[in-house]
């Protein structure tokens with residue numbers, strides 16, 4: 001006997017879906033629920049103890065409008081992935097931007113430093129090799145005391161020096177002897193927290209990363225170095241409370257929007273998600289309904305850092321029918337401009353609209369020129385994704 005497939009996600013009432021005014025929009029559009037965005041920003045500000053500098057990663061939204069709201073809530077600087085992204089936020093008035101990426105080309109370093117000098121702001125850099133320090137030094141020629149954070153690999157196995165090795169102290173020493181660079185402290189992205197699977201495990205993972213950082217701080221102190229900055233950051237650490245002892249600053253990014261990944265990790269509810277995609281059903285066959293949002297709108301990212309599992313390319317909530325109990329579908333396949341929504345024997349009429357909740361909101365925001373911001377009782381507003389496409 002075959003049983004009905006279990007629903008791919010929770011059933012929600014229309015009110016719980018959020019995104020007021022969604023039904024009247026042309027599709028597809030990437031939409032932001034302003035009330036939820038502000039609630040997520042306020043929640044994060046309340047979670048981080050005073051005395052810890054909040055320097056959110058702006059790669060999530062690439063939007064100076066959203067960074068302005070983060071600043072009002074207490075952010076004192078921005079974290080960027082790439083030089084071009086850093087420059088957009090420096091030009092938009094960020095008092096400090098950290099380029100959280102190993103730069104190997106001095107021209108990129110110089111461009112960031114020139115933008116910071118124009119805006120009387122601070123630019124910081126990270127390094128995990130001699131080659132990167134040499135590129136920073138060459139790019140900073142003519143500047144003074146450019147802050148460099150030594151990056152440690154606390155478990156993600158992406159960038160960063162081995163914290164067990166002598167390399168962090170050696171690199172700090174090399175930076176400290178530079179005529180143009182200053183050793184500013186230690187840096188890590190504990191993105192291994194995305195392996196989850198639950199808040200308790202994430203808390204333990206984040207705590208272990210923090211303790212690793214503090215052991216290297218102690219070794220640097222023994223070697224005669226002050227370590228003014230101990231910089232960590234990930235949304236799972238923030239929401240699972242990995243603790244702050246010994247940390248001087250945090251850099252979460254995704255927390256402003258959240259997504260299905262945060263729900264899967266037990267760190268958010270559907271009512272917290274502040275970014276979605278409104279799409280239309282444009283065709284249907286016996287197996288799939290086709291929506292006008294494919295990989296060029298939803299991205300084909302199933303989860304950050306390719307960690308943990310994701311069953312599909314997004315959850316699809318129809319904006320029709322019984323609005324008290326909207327049972328989701330899922331996007332099973334993607335063409336560039338078509339999302340393949342598995343019908344599972346249910347109807348999804350051509351011409352109807354749907355809200356898609358993505359696996360990873362940060363990549364979705366980067367796919368559009370502007371975000372459509374929705375608030376109850378107000379017309380939709382467009383916020384430019386000003387740093388969109390800044391991959392250099």
Ligand SMILES: Cc1ncc(COP(=O)(O)O)c(C=O)c1O
Pocket residue numbers: 057079100188189191233234235236251252253254255
């Ligand atoms: C260096 C660095 N810092 C901070 C973050 C923010 O982490 P999250 O996306 O979990 O908010 C990231 C995310 O990739 C990162 O790469």
